[in-house]
Amino acid sequence: MNTDEIVKYIELENQANQLIETVAKKNNCDSQDMKWWHISNYFEQNHKIVLVPLNKHEFSTIIADTYGIYGLTLKDNRMAMICYNNECTQTRQHFTIMHEIGHFLLHKNNQTYPSLMQENDYTEEDQIFEKEANNMAGMLLANKKAIQSLLNESANYIYRNYQLNIK
Template identity: 30%
Template structure:
C-alpha cells in the first residue's frame, strides 16, 4: 500500500502542477475553472477528439483510446457512455498524451477495467486515472469548494465527475497527503458522502482547510490562483 500511496502523491503533484501552470498562463481562476480549458489547450497542440458509436463487443468493452501516427494524434471515446464517463475517459486519454506517449508508445486502448480508479499492474493506467480526476477537479480548485461546504453531489454536478470517483479521490487524498490509514480515510470520506447534513460538512471544510495548508507548501502557483 505504501508504494501505491507514494506513487499517487508523486503523480498527483506532477499533474496538478501542470494544470496550475496552464491556469496561470491563461488567467483561469478557480471560480470559473472547467475541464474544457485544459481540453482546449491540448487541442491547440494538434490533438483531435472524436466520439465513435462502437458496436457489438466493442460497445461494452472499449471506453476510449488515443492513437498517434504521422498525420495526427486522435483521442477517441465511446459515444454510448454517460457524460461523466465520457469526461473521465477523455481526461484519462489526455493524461496519456501529456505524460506517456513517445516514439515507442503511440497507442493506448482503455476499457472499463483500466479506467477503474485503482492501483493495478499497469502503472500508466493508474497514473492516467489520477490525471483524469485532477483534470476534472484540480486540487487547487477542490480545496476551495470543500472549504465552501460543498458536498459530493454538488461537486459531481458542477464539474462533471462521478460521485464515486470523487469519493475515492478523497480517500487517496487523505492517505497520500496526511498519512491517514485507509480505514480512517474511508470513515472520513463516508462521513462526507453519507452524513453531510451532520458532521460531514464540517469534515469536508476541515479537509479543504488541511489541503490548502499543504498546497501552500508544495504548489508554487497557489497564490496566483
C-alpha cells in the same frame, strides 16, 4: 498504499497541479474555476491532439472488440487522436478524455492503446499505466484548489447556519 505508490501518487499530483496552473494562466482564470474543457482545449491547441467522438459502431471500425470501450488514444510522431464513446454519459466522456490525456502526458511512447485492448489482457505494466491515467483524470477533474474552495464554502455555510440557529 506502499511507499512506491505514495511517491508515484505525489509525482502524478505534482504533474496534474502544474498542468492545471499552466492551463489556468492560458485561460486567465483561477485554477479552482477550471473545467475539463479548458484542459482539452489546451491540448487541442498546443499539443496537436484531436478529440473524436465515436459511437459503438464507429469504434468497431478501429478495433475488433468494442465491449466496454470508453476511449482510446491513437498517436504517431506528428499528432494524437483521442477517441471517446459519445454514447456514454457526459461525465463518463469527460473522465475518459482526461484519462486519455493522462496517457498522452505520462506514457510518451508511440504505442496505441487499441493494440493493448486487442491483445485481450493488459500486462502488469499496462495495468500500472491504466491506474496512473485514472489517477491523473481524477486529479484534473477535481483539482485540489477546487475541492478546498468547495470545502471552505461548505464550512462557512454550516458555521453561518449554526450561528443563526443558536441566536
